[in-house]
Amino acid sequence: MIYFDNAATSWPKPPAVCAALSDYFGDAGGNPGRAGHRMSVAAARIVENAREAVAELFHANDSSRIVFTQNATHALNLALYGLLRPGDHVVTTSIEHNSVMRPLRHLETLGVELTVVACGVDGMVDLDRLHHALRSDTRLLVTTHGSNVAGTLMPVAALASFAHEQRILYLVDASQTAGAIPIDVQHLDLDLMAFTGHKGLLGPTGTGGLYIREGVALSPLIRGGTGSDSAHETQPEFLPDAYESGTLNVAGIAGLAAGVNFLSEIGIDAVKTHEQKLVAQFLAGASEIPGITLYGPRDGALRCGVVSFNVNGVTPSEVGLILDESFGICARTGLHCAPAAHRTLGTFPMGTVRFSFGWFNSPAEIDVALAALRQIGVWARSELATH
Amino acid sequence: MDGLISFFASHHAMRAEAVLKSSGWAVRLIPGPKDLSPNCGVALRFEYAQRENVLAALVAKNVRIDGVHCYRPRSDDWSVRR
Ligand SMILES: Cc1ncc(COP(=O)(O)O)c(C=O)c1O
Numbered sequence: 001m002i003y004f005d006n007a008a009t010s011w012p013k014p015p016a017v018c019a020a021l022s023d024y025f026g027d028a029g030g031n032p033g034r035a036g037h038r039m040s041v042a043a044a045r046i047v048e049n050a051r052e053a054v055a056e057l058f059h060a061n062d063s064s065r066i067v068f069t070q071n072a073t074h075a076l077n078l079a080l081y082g083l084l085r086p087g088d089h090v091v092t093t094s095i096e097h098n099s100v101m102r103p104l105r106h107l108e109t110l111g112v113e114l115t116v117v118a119c120g121v122d123g124m125v126d127l128d129r130l131h132h133a134l135r136s137d138t139r140l141l142v143t144t145h146g147s148n149v150a151g152t153l154m155p156v157a158a159l160a161s162f163a164h165e166q167r168i169l170y171l172v173d174a175s176q177t178a179g180a181i182p183i184d185v186q187h188l189d190l191d192l193m194a195f196t197g198h199k200g201l202l203g204p205t206g207t208g209g210l211y212i213r214e215g216v217a218l219s220p221l222i223r224g225g226t227g228s229d230s231a232h233e234t235q236p237e238f239l240p241d242a243y244e245s246g247t248l249n250v251a252g253i254a255g256l257a258a259g260v261n262f263l264s265e266i267g268i269d270a271v272k273t274h275e276q277k278l279v280a281q282f283l284a285g286a287s288e289i290p291g292i293t294l295y296g297p298r299d300g301a302l303r304c305g306v307v308s309f310n311v312n313g314v315t316p317s318e319v320g321l322i323l324d325e326s327f328g329i330c331a332r333t334g335l336h337c338a339p340a341a342h343r344t345l346g347t348f349p350m351g352t353v354r355f356s357f358g359w360f361n362s363p364a365e366i367d368v369a370l371a372a373l374r375q376i377g378v379w380a381r382s383e384l385a386t387h
Numbered sequence: 388m389d390g391l392i393s394f395f396a397s398h399h400a401m402r403a404e405a406v407l408k409s410s411g412w413a414v415r416l417i418p419g420p421k422d423l424s425p426n427c428g429v430a431l432r433f434e435y436a437q438r439e440n441v442l443a444a445l446v447a448k449n450v451r452i453d454g455v456h457c458y459r460p461r462s463d464d465w466s467v468r469r
Binding site for chain 1: 395396397398399400401402404405416417418419428429430449451
């Protein structure tokens with residue numbers, strides 16, 4: 001079996017991730033921050049060590065500015081609903097995932113004004129066009145860091161400086177890049193960054209978080225018990241508690257920390273080099289197969305570990321089925337929760353076949369996939385010729 | 388350990404323990420006495436004589452505390468000394 005669906009969720013996880021979950025259930029299964037007994041303290045230690053590890057990975061100098069959420073979608077909703085009010089103007093791009101687009105379309109019905117800047121057919125944002133879309137009354141710019149469809153990387157440092165020239169806040173969706181591309185929130189000058197734990201960070205599902213720069217105030221998405229400030233019936237305003245009501249996914253967070261520690265040992269630069277090498281190998285091989293259309297930038301350095309393609313004349317779902325049943329290759333097909341991105345690439349409504357690579361994939365697996373696509377291409381051409 | 392630090396949030400209690408332990412100070416998390424701190428469940432015991440160095444180390448690492456107290460087990464007299 002070859003697993004090429006790491007953009008949906010990474011597989012396999014490092015053995016230390018499974019061990020961390022088992023340790024939590026075995027030895028530390030208390031509720032963090034709720035009591036002083038050893039089980040509760042052990043759980044709180046797990047959560048706070050994880051927070052430190054994540055803060056270090058993203059170069060946030062104060063770990064209290066990292067709040068844990070269920071996933072990137074939850075973090076994006078916290079940022080968008082926490083910040084935007086009727087009358088505010090927000091700018092985004094046409095390659096966003098629905099976890100950005102749907103909250104924004106809903107906020108639009110509540111009176112938030114939305115501008116969607118069109119990207120090129122390779123998913124690259126036109127910097128001039130984006131610059132022009134920012135207005136003096138714009139409150140927020142939100143973009144992905146890496147496209148989950150075309151793999152295109154956004155020039156986040158340039159976008160941050162555009163936004164800050166006009167005192168606009170910048171929110172980055174790092175779902176596809178956290179753990180795979182180095183991110184330094186201070187150097188990139190980001191205000192808000194949403195990440196998910198179960199993709200590049202190699203943790204379990206049900207984990208993620210939001211980095212909130214000091215001075216950026218959000219209204220909480222939910223309110224409730226935090227273990228702190230218990231004498232008061234109003235929500236605490238200090239971080240991380242203000243945004244972490246309810247018992248956290250401690251088991252998941254234990255696993256997330258193990259994933260992050262595994263990555264810190266390897267170094268994110270090494271992960272990036274590895275994935276971009278696989279992408280370059282795939283693009284070079286696939287571009288020589290007749291009847292295959294590739295999407296996204298041709299230059300592997302402009303991409304994260306995601307590639308999209310189609311076999312001409314065959315639906316993506318059919319290609320996905322053949323890849324799975326005849327070759328044991330797990331790929332994702334269709335629209336990948338990002339209809340706007342597919343409209344941008346010209347692949348709406350059919351979608352594409354997507355391969356997404358991770359640390360545990362190898363060049364040999366790319367060769368197997370390329371050989372499979374050659375065979376599928378030959379079959380498709382003979383099918384098309386006879387029907 | 389005759390000193391006790393209380394916290395607003397578990398996040399800061401855990402970080403205080405990590406920061407101080409890594410600097411070689413003897414500290415210990417204990418259940419926070421509710422009359423001192425209705426907050427995050429735990430408080431940190433430390434050597435009261437070291438309080439200036441300890442507090443400086445915490446400030447340097449952005450760790451926020453609620454208060455500094457004398458630790459007197461089994462006493463109702465929790466006089467606050469800052
Ligand atoms: C670009 C992008 N944003 C957001 C998400 C949402 O991530 P999650 O499902 O973990 O909330 C994904 C993944 O599905 C994604 O690829």
